[in-house]
Amino acid sequence: MLIAFFSDIHANRQAFEACLVDARRRGAQRIVLLGDYVGYGADPEWVVDKTMELVGQGALAVLGNHDSAIGNDRENLHEDARLVIGWTRGRLDVAQRDFLAALPYTIDEAPRLYVHADASAPKRWIYVASKREAADSLAATSATLTVCGHIHIPALYSMSAGGKLSHFTPASNVPIPLLPGRRWLAVAGAVGQPRDGDPAAAYLLLDPEKNEITYCRCAYDVEAAAKAIIAQGLPAWFGDRLLAGR
Amino acid sequence: MRSFEPGTLVDGFRIEGVMHHGGMATLFDVTQVSDNTRLVMKVPHLAEGDDPAEIVSFEMEAMIMPRLTGPYVPRFVAAGDFEGQPYIVMERIEGESLLQRLKDLPLPYDEVAAIGCRIGEALHDLHRQHVLHLDIKPSNVIMKPDGGAVLLDFGLSHHEKLPDLMQEEFRVPFGTGPYMSPEQLLGVRTDPRSDIFSLGVLLYFFSTGVRPFGESEMLANMRRRLWRDPKPPRLLRADYPPWLQEVVLRCLEINPAWRYPTTTQVCFDLANPGHVALTARSEKLKRDRWSTVLRRRFNPELPRPRMSAIAADLSLAPIVLVAVDISEGAADINETLRLTTAKILATVPSARLACLNILKQSRISIDQTLDDEGRNKHLDRLIALRQWASSLKLDPAQLTVHVIEASDPAPAILEFVRSNKVDQVIMGARQGTVMRKILGSVSAKVAAEAPCTVTVVRPPRFSSRDNGPAA
Numbered sequence: 194m195l196i197a198f199f200s201d202i203h204a205n206r207q208a209f210e211a212c213l214v215d216a217r218r219r220g221a222q223r224i225v226l227l228g229d230y231v232g233y234g235a236d237p238e239w240v241v242d243k244t245m246e247l248v249g250q251g252a253l254a255v256l257g258n259h260d261s262a263i264g265n266d267r268e269n270l271h272e273d274a275r276l277v278i279g280w281t282r283g284r285l286d287v288a289q290r291d292f293l294a295a296l297p298y299t300i301d302e303a304p305r306l307y308v309h310a311d312a313s314a315p316k317r318w319i320y321v322a323s324k325r326e327a328a329d330s331l332a333a334t335s336a337t338l339t340v341c342g343h344i345h346i347p348a349l350y351s352m353s354a355g356g357k358l359s360h361f362t363p364a365s366n367v368p369i370p371l372l373p374g375r376r377w378l379a380v381a382g383a384v385g386q387p388r389d390g391d392p393a394a395a396y397l398l399l400d401p402e403k404n405e406i407t408y409c410r411c412a413y414d415v416e417a418a419a420k421a422i423i424a425q426g427l428p429a430w431f432g433d434r435l436l437a438g439r
Numbered sequence: 440m441r442s443f444e445p446g447t448l449v450d451g452f453r454i455e456g457v458m459h460h461g462g463m464a465t466l467f468d469v470t471q472v473s474d475n476t477r478l479v480m481k482v483p484h485l486a487e488g489d490d491p492a493e494i495v496s497f498e499m500e501a502m503i504m505p506r507l508t509g510p511y512v513p514r515f516v517a518a519g520d521f522e523g524q525p526y527i528v529m530e531r532i533e534g535e536s537l538l539q540r541l542k543d544l545p546l547p548y549d550e551v552a553a554i555g556c557r558i559g560e561a562l563h564d565l566h567r568q569h570v571l572h573l574d575i576k577p578s579n580v581i582m583k584p585d586g587g588a589v590l591l592d593f594g595l596s597h598h599e600k601l602p603d604l605m606q607e608e609f610r611v612p613f614g615t616g617p618y619m620s621p622e623q624l625l626g627v628r629t630d631p632r633s634d635i636f637s638l639g640v641l642l643y644f645f646s647t648g649v650r651p652f653g654e655s656e657m658l659a660n661m662r663r664r665l666w667r668d669p670k671p672p673r674l675l676r677a678d679y680p681p682w683l684q685e686v687v688l689r690c691l692e693i694n695p696a697w698r699y700p701t702t703t704q705v706c707f708d709l710a711n712p713g714h715v716a717l718t719a720r721s722e723k724l725k726r727d728r729w730s731t732v733l734r735r736r737f738n739p740e741l742p743r744p745r746m747s748a749i750a751a752d753l754s755l756a757p758i759v760l761v762a763v764d765i766s767e768g769a770a771d772i773n774e775t776l777r778l779t780t781a782k783i784l785a786t787v788p789s790a791r792l793a794c795l796n797i798l799k800q801s802r803i804s805i806d807q808t809l810d811d812e813g814r815n816k817h818l819d820r821l822i823a824l825r826q827w828a829s830s831l832k833l834d835p836a837q838l839t840v841h842v843i844e845a846s847d848p849a850p851a852i853l854e855f856v857r858s859n860k861v862d863q864v865i866m867g868a869r870q871g872t873v874m875r876k877i878l879g880s881v882s883a884k885v886a887a888e889a890p891c892t893v894t895v896v897r898p899p900r901f902s903s904r905d906n907g908p909a910a
Contacts, residue, residue, distance in 0.1 A: 349602060355491050359607030364600040372498050373520055 195220050198381050198397040200227035200309070200342025202244075203259070204234030204281070205385030205435070206421075208394040209243065211413035212384050219398060219409070225300075227342040227381060228257025228309035230293070232274060233431045234385055235421035237281045241289045248292075256296035257309040257343070258318040264294045269318075273428040280427065305401075306336035310343040320344045324358045327378050331358075338371060339378045340397065346389045347382035347408050351375045363408040365391075371404045379406055385418075386431075392438035443467055443482060450519050452480060452528055463493050463594065469528065471516070478516055482526045492613060495604045496594035501527055502601055503593045507568060511561035512590055532589045537577035537641075545648040545676065548683055552709040555642045555686075557588035559706035562638065563860065565590060566631050566702065566753055569599040573628060575637035576618045577644075597628045616656035617644075621665045621693050621741055624658075631753075632695035635702060639690025646683060647675045651691060665693060666735035671723040681721035682712045688720040694741055700756035700789045703860045707758060707791065707839075710859065716836035756789035757862030762852055762885075763796050764867060765823045771898040772867035773827060779896045780865055781831055792833060794824045794840045795855060797848040817842050849884035856889050864893045 197216035202209045216224075230244050231237040248254050262268035262278045263285065270278065282290070298315035299308040306312060311319040311326050313333035320343060321327050327350035330339060349361045353375055363369060371377045382395025389395075393410040400406075419432035443465070447454045455468040458479065467480040483497040504515040504527060514530035537554070540546065546554075558580055565572055572579075574595040581589045595613050597603050605613060606628050614623050620636035627633070643651045651669030655661060672687060673679040686708050692698045699705045708715045715721075726732075761780050763773060784790055798820055824840040831838075845851035856864060868882040886893040 351602060351604070353491070353495065353604070357491075357607070359602055359604055361602035361607075367600045369601055370502050372502060374494075374498070 194222050194401065196223045196225055196399045196401065197221035198225045198227055198307075198340050198342075198379075198399065199384045200381040200396070201229045201257070201345055201383035201385060202226075202234075202240050203229055203383065203385035204231050204237040204240050205394075205418050206234070206236035206239045207414045207418040208385045208411075209240055212394050212396050212409075212411050213243075215409065215411040216396065216398065221398060224252035225307055225340070226252060226254040227307060227340065228255050228296070229259045229342065230257065231263060231281045231285075232259030232270075232277055233422075233427075234418065235425045235427060237284050238289065240385075241285060241292065245289070245292050253300050253302070253307060254296055255300055255307055255309055256293070256298055260293040260296060263290055273431070277427055277431070280425070301336070304337040306334050306339045308339065308341050310341060312336075312339050312341070318343065321348070321350075321378065321380050324350065324360050327360070328352070328358050331376050331378055337376050338399075339376075340381065340399075341378070342381045342383065344380060344388075345383040345386060346380070347395055348380040349406070349408075350378040350380070352377075365408055365410040368400070368403075368405040368407045371406055373404070377406075382408065382410075386435060387438045388434070390438050392436060448472070449480070449526070450517070452478065452517075454480070463496065468531075471528075477531050478528050479513070479531045480526050480528045482524065485524070492605075496613070497525060497527075499596060499604055500592070500594040501525065503570060503596050503598050504529065506598070506601075507565070507570065507593070509564050509568075510587060510589075511564045512593075532581045532583065532591075534581040534583040534589065537580045537582065537645075540645070541577060544645055546645050548646060548680055551642055551646040552683065552686075552712065553586075554582065554588070554645065555638060556706045556709040557582065557586060558590075558638055558641070559702040559709065560860070561588045561590050562634050562702040563706070563753075566634070571597045571599075571628070571631055572634050572637075573597055573623065574614055574618070575634055575641065576615050577641065580641075599629070603628060612658075616661050617650045617652055617654055619661065620695075622695060624662055624665065625741065630695050631702075632698045632700070635690050635698050635705060636692075636695075638702070638705065639687055639698075642683075642687045642690065643669065643672060646679070646687070647672050649675060665739065665741060666732055668693075668727045668732070670726055673724055674726075680712070681717055682708075682715040684723070685715050685717050685721035688723065693735070701753055703753075703758060703862075704756065704791055707793075707859055711839065711841075714839040714841070716838075718836070754862070755787055756791075757787060758791050758793060758859060759783060759787075759863045759865065760793045760795055760852075760856060760859075760861045762848075762864065762866035763794055763824060763827050764869075765796055765820055765827075769867070769869075772869065772896065775896050775898045776865060776867050777827065777830065779894065783863070783865065783894070784831065784833070790837070792828065792831070792838050793855075793859065793861070794828050794838070795852065796820050796824055796840075796842050797851050798842050798844045799848065800844050800846045817844070849881045849888075852881070852885050853888055856885075856891060861889075862891050864889055864891065866893070866895060868895045868897050 224247055230240050258268055262270055263282055308315050311321050311330040313329045319326055331352050347363055349363050351359050381397045384394045384396055387395050392415050393412050396409050398407040398409050415435050419435045422432035423429050443454050445454055445456050451472050452469040453472055458468045459466040464481050464483045469478050469480045471478055501518045513532055516528040518527045572590055579591045612624050612626055618637040618640045620633040622630055623633050640651055652664045672684050690698055820842040821840055828838055843851050866882050882895045886895055
């Protein structure tokens with residue numbers, strides 16, 4: 194039973210659709226959504242509707258900081274991001290806003306843990322940017338595999354039995370064995386706004402039986418997503434960075 | 440820890456006995472009960488308080504082995520976590536470990552070259568699969584009865600597409616002291632040329648009977664190889680062939696950039712001694728002067744580690760074969776061939792060019808080596824090939840010329856491609872000649888059967904259609 198993980202969709206309909214098709218083609222049977230369904234992108238209604246539909250079919254979903262900002266003005270976002278959140282509020286109906294507000298910060302599916310950012314303080318939205326944050330996150334739970342997103346750059350951390358931490362920049366589309374006897378923290382890249390220099394949408398595929406994780410990349414119609422951002426009058430650089438994957 | 444007494448069943452494998460009790464693991468002779476095949480089970484020593492390096496090294500091997508394929512590595516059968524006691528089960532390789540040859544050293548030069556060539560082939564296949572061995576030494580090489588080499592023990596290996604737990608976990612370098620490359624001593628685990636260095640140590644040892652950097656496993660002694668060059672083999676054995684010294688010392692260069700770029704190129708030289716470009720390395724009869732050594736000691740020659748992809752490196756240093764027809768009337772096509780070759784070489788500066796000419800032999804009569812005017816045909820062709828290649832202005836080490844006598848050119852070209860692991864063939868297609876109509880096209884046969892890219896070059900010419908009026 195393959196599990197697909199989608200993080201940081203950010204209202205990018207084109208990317209999300211392409212990833213869903215790609216994941217099904219690769220045999221994904223379960224879906225876990227790691228937060229930030231809205232923000233930056235031009236299609237929040239469609240993406241939230243799709244998320245609600247998937248959750249109705251059994252998918253798991255956690256809350257992201259942009260989702261939280263929809264009903265909570267105290268989230269710390271930069272000015273342009275805040276502007277898009279304001280625009281998004283005016284697009285979402287009550288059911289959609291209630292759905293986002295009710296999402297949990299973490300989901301514990303032992304031995305796996307799903308969270309948008311670092312697991313030691315999920316409400317503080319700390320970026321897992323280095324071994325230091327990865328160690329804090331792993332130390333805070335007993336999960337053998339934690340899966341998160343938030344930073345938009347794919348990474349894989351592992352902690353040995355002796356507590357030593359290792360970092361790995363995963364190659365795309367190569368299954369990586371998650372050796373037993375270690376604890377792992379998989380940081381998914383972004384579906385809707387990749388920032389590792391590759392504009393292709395990023396998601397994860399986990400094979401729990403084989404204990405292998407694959408960092409998948411999926412090409413999609415980037416131009417259409419960028420044009421939609423400009424057509425909605427949102428900050429144009431959110432579209433430009435889609436084209437560059439930065 | 441579980442018992443591994445003979446007769447014990449472990450997940451469907453029956454323990455028959457101990458094959459080898461090593462420092463980090465024990466190898467058991469086992470039988471797969473389901474189909475009665477004899478296999479090998481490797482069980483790491485993981486007692487309490489053991490060096491964590493042994494655990495991590497075993498994890499690495501369990502991760503890398505299942506991903507390797509081909510005739511140069513033992514086939515992976517199973518890995519297990521047997522009540523907290525991990526193991527790997529793999530194919531049992533029949534053959535002789537190179538360790539058993541140590542008593543016969545030094546070996547004859549041609550035998551050393553043949554062994555080196557087989558190890559080089561195995562390493563090439565490993566590098567192609569994105570894996571560096573990083574622990575090449577006699578005990579990790581088995582020579583099969585058919586002459587091929589099989590590499591063992593991937594506990595220190597690096598897989599370019601998988602997390603390198605050894606690199607992350609430990610600051611000290613791991614490897615086998617006498618064989619470890621200078622960059623490995625500095626903690627670099629990502630350079631395929633480290634395996635070329637270790638192969639060079641093995642070649643030196645097997646051809647002289649002496650290890651080039653001694654036997655020390657002490658880090659301080661091992662680091663001397665960062666500035667101190669080994670004794671030239673010719674100093675140790677008066678009859679040592681200069682070409683072999685050239686190959687061995689080039690493998691042992693301190694700076695990886697000065698070694699061969701790929702193992703295929705090492706094999707090419709070992710298989711073609713007459714074509715090795717001899718440099719000052721081949722002439723050395725004593726070690727570098729102390730002033731040179733001291734300069735290196737305080738001005739390290741080893742630059743910062745590089746971070747490029749292994750498999751991409753292989754394609755950056757290809758062996759390109761160009762089949763050149765020297766006969767009359769081939770001038771047109773040879774010019775096109777030269778232009779195409781120059782273009783291809785311009786994009787890959789580390790490429791090696793092998794120029795090949797087939798000296799056609801009659802199928803029936805015995806040919807004379809001398810032509811009608813009494814000149815040596817073979818030698819004439821070599822000179823003509825060099826002349827053809829001269830305008831490409833290649834470094835002498837980049838170019839080799841070969842004249843092969845054969846009655847049928849296509850199989851001869853294909854044989855050369857296979858035995859020298861050629862990456863790309865460039866050849867001309869002669870159109871509309873009588874010979875082509877009778878014998879079929881050589882280029883078509885090579886293009887169809889070669890195990891690599893084949894570029895068929897045609898001189899531009901107008902077809903009959905171009906002569907008619909436009910529709």
